[in-house]
Amino acid sequence: MKGAYLMSRIEIKGLTKIYGDTVALDNVDLSLEGETIYGLLGRNGAGKTTLLNLLTGKTHPTTGRVTIDGEPVWENDSALGNVFYMTEPNLYPQSLRVRDVLKWTAEFYPDFDVNYADELAQRFGLNTKKKVKELSTGYASIFKAILALASGAKILLFDEPILGMDANHRELLYKEILAHYSEKPKTIVLSTHLIDEIADLLEEVIIIKKGQVILKQTVEDLLASAHTVSGEASKVDSYIQGRKCIAWEQLHNFKSAVIFGSDQDRTLAKSLDLEVHQPELQKLFIGLTNS
Amino acid sequence: MILDFDSEQPIYIQLAEAIEDDILKGIMEEDSQIPSTTDMSVALKINPATARKGVNLLVDEGILYKKRGVGMFVTVGARRKVMLKRKARFYESFVVTLLDEAEKLDISHQELVEMIERGLPDE
Numbered sequence: 001m002k003g004a005y006l007m008s009r010i011e012i013k014g015l016t017k018i019y020g021d022t023v024a025l026d027n028v029d030l031s032l033e034g035e036t037i038y039g040l041l042g043r044n045g046a047g048k049t050t051l052l053n054l055l056t057g058k059t060h061p062t063t064g065r066v067t068i069d070g071e072p073v074w075e076n077d078s079a080l081g082n083v084f085y086m087t088e089p090n091l092y093p094q095s096l097r098v099r100d101v102l103k104w105t106a107e108f109y110p111d112f113d114v115n116y117a118d119e120l121a122q123r124f125g126l127n128t129k130k131k132v133k134e135l136s137t138g139y140a141s142i143f144k145a146i147l148a149l150a151s152g153a154k155i156l157l158f159d160e161p162i163l164g165m166d167a168n169h170r171e172l173l174y175k176e177i178l179a180h181y182s183e184k185p186k187t188i189v190l191s192t193h194l195i196d197e198i199a200d201l202l203e204e205v206i207i208i209k210k211g212q213v214i215l216k217q218t219v220e221d222l223l224a225s226a227h228t229v230s231g232e233a234s235k236v237d238s239y240i241q242g243r244k245c246i247a248w249e250q251l252h253n254f255k256s257a258v259i260f261g262s263d264q265d266r267t268l269a270k271s272l273d274l275e276v277h278q279p280e281l282q283k284l285f286i287g288l289t290n291s
Numbered sequence: 292m293i294l295d296f297d298s299e300q301p302i303y304i305q306l307a308e309a310i311e312d313d314i315l316k317g318i319m320e321e322d323s324q325i326p327s328t329t330d331m332s333v334a335l336k337i338n339p340a341t342a343r344k345g346v347n348l349l350v351d352e353g354i355l356y357k358k359r360g361v362g363m364f365v366t367v368g369a370r371r372k373v374m375l376k377r378k379a380r381f382y383e384s385f386v387v388t389l390l391d392e393a394e395k396l397d398i399s400h401q402e403l404v405e406m407i408e409r410g411l412p413d414e
Contacts, residue, residue, distance in 0.1 A: 037338055174336045182329040182339050200302055200337045278299035
């Protein structure tokens with residue numbers, strides 16, 4: 001199924017961004033192969049937005065380069081016409097009505113689907129007669145997400161897409177993203193620090209910490225590579241000796257620890273009378289990005 | 292179809308088991324079409340690749356089959372197949388766990404047998 005048409009492959013090489021004396025992004029190499037839902041995960045200030053801004057030519061890198069299908073993105077409308085970037089701040093003219101922004105966006109994106117945008121607006125209960133500045137935080141997020149989904153772009157980048165949205169709207173958005181992706185496979189990047197709800201939507205995760213990409217892996221492989229052991233503290237302690245432990249919690253004499261290890265390790269832990277469980281993505285993320 | 296996202300099983304295996312449960316309960320009937328992986332993905336809010344992987348597991352076991360251009364169907368004889376598979380696992384999944392818990396609670400063999408008999412419907 002993959003590779004049916006233009007892949008929209010993103011290549012990032014040696015990308016660094018320095019603001020004053022802050023290294024926001026530190027020599028990042030990354031390639032996104034396309035037709036995948038990626039999670040770009042990192043704590044606040046880890047460099048997620050900087051990376052997305054560089055990907056879309058919104059800011060200049062200090063060094064390094066970004067190409068989409070081999071074309072550099074900086075000041076290149078044909079490369080960027082394939083990309084829709086849903087930014088966290090609302091950058092649309094505040095005094096315009098929502099429906100006018102929809103029309104206006106259609107001018108920039110030749111494959112923009114006005115009917116689909118209207119359908120989505122109806123499903124989410126977004127009043128398109130309202131002015132942009134009249135939208136609540138939740139509806140501003142919905143409005144931007146609708147623009148992204150309807151844009152027809154082959155690469156959709158969402159920066160904190162669910163900001164201010166209530167549980168019903170979040171669930172609806174997840175479903176719309178999946179339905180849209182199934183119908184028109186493309187590259188979708190969901191950048192967020194709220195992992196719990198989106199974990200199962202993702203095929204691959206990119207974890208960014210202090211400006212560096214520390215991990216890029218399929219969710220399935222990542223989860224399979226880790227396990228949680230718990231039981232009597234002394235037993236857990238002797239098991240984790242010499243193993244890669246990324247997090248632990250202790251309550252009195254009971255200890256639980258998150259370990260990177262193989263299937264053999266799991267079997268061994270079970271034979272040592274320890275409880276073995278599968279940690280959630282969020283737990284692994286916290287362990288990998290702490291400190 | 293319900294998935295338990297707190298379970299330690301990978302999602303695609305849970306999906307395969309949920310489909311098997313529906314086959315056992317007759318919610319999905321033999322030789323009838325089941326929802327597409329896209330529909331499952333959207334309804335359960337899981338990645339389509341995960342949904343495909345779960346479904347393919349059952350295709351490989353001959354429990355589901357694909358009709359080109361139409362969709363996914365339950366194989367005739369699938370219910371029996373699932374039943375045999377689950378029965379083979381019954382001892383490991385249920386009896387061993389039951390005995391472990393009974394041992395922790397100092398439940399005697401006699402008590403255990405009595406409890407099981409109490410739970411059985413009158414014949």
